[in-house]
Amino acid sequence: MDAGSMNSSSNFKSHSRGPLQEQFIQRKTSRENLDRFIPNRSAMDMGYAQSMLTESRKGKENPAISSPSRDAYQRKLAEALNMNRTRILAFKNKPPAPVDLYPKDFFSSQTQDKPSKPRRHIPQTSERTLDAPDLVDDYYLNLLDWGSANVLAIALGNTVYLWDASTGSTSELETFDDETGPVTSVSWAPDGRHIAIGLNNSEVQLWDSTANKQLRTLRGCHSSRVGSLAWNNNILTTGGMDGCIVNNDVRVRSHIVETYRGHEQEVCGLKWSASGQQLASGGNDNLLHIWDRSVASSQTTTQWLHRLEDHTAAVKALAWCPFQSNLLASGGGGGDRCIKFWNTHTGACLNSVDTGSQVCSLLWNKNERELLSSHGFTQNQLTLWKYPSMVKMGELNGHTSRVLYMAQSPDGCTVASAAGDETLRFWNVFGVPEVAKPAPKAQSEPFAHLNRIR
Structure with a gap:
């Protein structure tokens, strides 16, 4: 076999490959077939072509x-098929331009993520520092x-100070x-006007901060200092050092309405859920208890709903979740x-x-x-966590x-922290809310009888 025969045979073998692969190879390795046209059968007059071939x-x-x-039949067929044409493959007009069913940027916009919320700047230093x-x-x-x-209340030794955040006055x-002192706990009433003060001598005093007047003293609740209020x-x-928890109705003379007994040592953390x-x-x-008012009985010792023993040190830090009513966070000493998270319905x-x-x-x-x-110890820091991943922010x-x-703060933006270094620091850690909620108006109805009950 001569060289020409070998070349033609070799070309035949290469052309016998699959059409897609062949088209890809030919376009890459040869320039002579770049203008080759592959006709569309829909543009052919197949009947006429068959007749001419016959x-x-x-x-x-x-x-x-x-x-x-x-x-006679052939003549009729020629007339019907317009046999005057000389070309078997008749090329018609260019096909219409394709219609875009989607905008040009449709698919690119689909693959792009939705614009993310700008990352909030978290200041690493306090905005204000006050001596304490x-x-x-x-x-x-x-x-x-x-x-x-x-208004911020802070107890320094035997004295309770009020700092007005709106004016900066003390x-x-x-x-x-x-x-009587020192002061062992302070807690504002929901109206923002009345304040409860727990004392080292086991008493609790109620004050009207606007009138700077003591309204009444709650006695007989505890046998030692009152370190927690809610x-x-x-x-x-x-909550007292004696391990007792007492519910006091401040509207009535006999203020003790319920007693919760479950702790064996000082109660250092108390928090009511938003629903009350x-x-x-x-x-x-080292114990954490969940009490439910639906199972409480007036004037009797009430059984806890859950007794949680997972912490291995004192449990002081407690915080109810604002967006999930049965979620509680607790921190150990x-x-x-x-930091542990609890479903308080199931425990x-x-x-x-x-x-x-x-x-x-x-x-x-x-x-x-x-x-x-x-x-x-050892860093004495504040840490901001993303929930529920608990990644440090x-x-x-x-x-x-x-x-x-x-x-x-009432708007939820600023946090005040007080430490053993005798400083009070303010941090803009939670940012500015989209819609700031105004502070609720003072409601003194629950305390209307305090002036008459001493």
């Missing part, structure tokens, strides 16, 4: 027999609270003598260092995160799914001693 084969491969009737001399460095006390009227509410409308719940139905209590006995522990240091207090962001924790440093107390 006529061209007469007398060759299979010659046909001629007859008058056949000739004589602040008691005691993990089990609760000496800081921010009321709905935008006033002294009361200074107690050594037999309001539920007209009910003031007190469930109470969380934490103690120095130096021997535990964990199940949903998650536990080891923070690496003593958890002193917890606050939820009212506008985002975030949790802020304050810590003791930022750490705020500045305090040089453990950050024992935190309080949140």
Whole structure:
């Protein structure tokens, strides 16, 4: 076989491949077929082509027999098929331009993610720092609270001070003598006007902050200092070093209406749920209890709904979730260092995160799914967590001693922290809400009888 035969044979073999592969190879390796046209069969007159091919084969491969009737048939067929045409493959006009069913940027816009919310800037330093001399460095006390009227209360030794966040002015509410003090807890009533003050001598006093006047004293609740307080409308719940929890109705003379017994040591954490139905209590006995008012009986010792024993140190830090009513966060002391999340309907522990240091207090962001924790040794920092992933969003440093107390402004943006270094710091950690909610108006109806009950 000569070279020409070999080349033609080789070309035949290469052309015998699949059409897609062949087209791809030819376009890449050869320029002579770039203008080759592959006709569309829909543009062909197949009947005419068959007729012409049949006529061209007469007398060759299979010659046909001629007859008058056949000739007449061929003439009619030629007229019908327009046999005057000379080309078998007749090319028609260009096909119409394709119609775009979707805009040009449709698919690109589909693949792009929705515009993400701009990342909020979290300042790493405090906006303001105030001196807090004589602040008691005691993990089990609760000496800081921010009321709905935008007034911050802080107990420094035997004195309760009020700082008006709107004006920046400071006033002294009361200074107690050594037999009564020091102050062991403070808590604003929901109206933002009245404040409860727990004392070292086991008493609780109620004050009208506007009139700077004491309204009444609650006695007989506890046998030792009152380190924790929590309001539920007209009910003031007190927790003592004696392990007792007492519900006090401040409207009536016989104020003790319910007693909860479950802790064996000092009650250092108390928080009512937003619905006012469930109470969380934490103690120095490492226990966390959930109490439900639906199972409470007046004037009797009430059984807890859940007794949770997962923490291995004192439980002071408690925070109810603002967007899920049955979700509670709790923090353990130096021997535990964990933040735990609970389903308070079932008592199940949903998650536990080891923070690496003593958890002193917890606050939820009212506008985002975030949790802020304050810590003791060794960094004495505030940590912002993304919930539920619990990824750290930022750490705020500045305090040089453990950050024992935190309080949140009424609009949910600013957090005040007080530490053993005797400083009070303000952090714009939660940002600005999309729609700022105005502080509720003062409602003194639950306290209308306080002036007559002493």
